[in-house]
Amino acid sequence: KNQVEQSPQSLIILEGKNCTLQCNYTVSPFSNLRWYKQDTGRGPVSLTIMTFSENTKSNGRYTATLDADTKQSSLHITASQLSDSASYICVVSDGNAGNMLTFGGGTRLMVKP
């Protein structure tokens, strides 16, 4: 069964600090991995997408890494801002014809002043 596990479930950090969110997956065959940011009550917004051959991708203060051998990904947020407070969801797409998405449960990040 395809699964995506994220850790920690929730995280509180002070404004300006860095943090790293983790994602482990068992989706097979693997197609791509995406990180989304979701504000409360809103739809997810894509931050990064990585295929099998990519091991790092940045989007401003967000940097995602992918280790396809260990089936792990991380999202690093640098110099956090209050607006970074949101849920961060790891989503893995399988390599079958349907390219179905498997979602992690998300990490709820709160940035405090």
Add this chain to the structure above:
Amino acid sequence: DAGVTQSPTHLIKTRGQHVTLRCSPISGHKSVSWYQQVLGQGPQFIFQYYEKEERGRGNFPDRFSARQFPNYSSELNVNALLLGDSALYLCASSLGPGGNGYTFGSGTRLTVV
């Protein structure tokens, strides 16, 4: 260009009622997927439609149904509502059934009382 639009944004229904949620994909996108997100959890896949045909179905009861129209917009219908159907319902559109271009709408918040 408008993004993925969903309507209504919020609604409240009583147990046993029926509800119809609507989604308009990004212009040029021919695939629409529906997800249910219960508070505090990641989205769960319900349906995917491509070129007006069902391409995938998640583990949801037959009370849930959907369809896609010739203009690629879509409706999600839920019959005999239960309290547990209360959730944020997300629609995502993409060019095709797979690929990298999933874009989510802001969702419809359904509350069943």
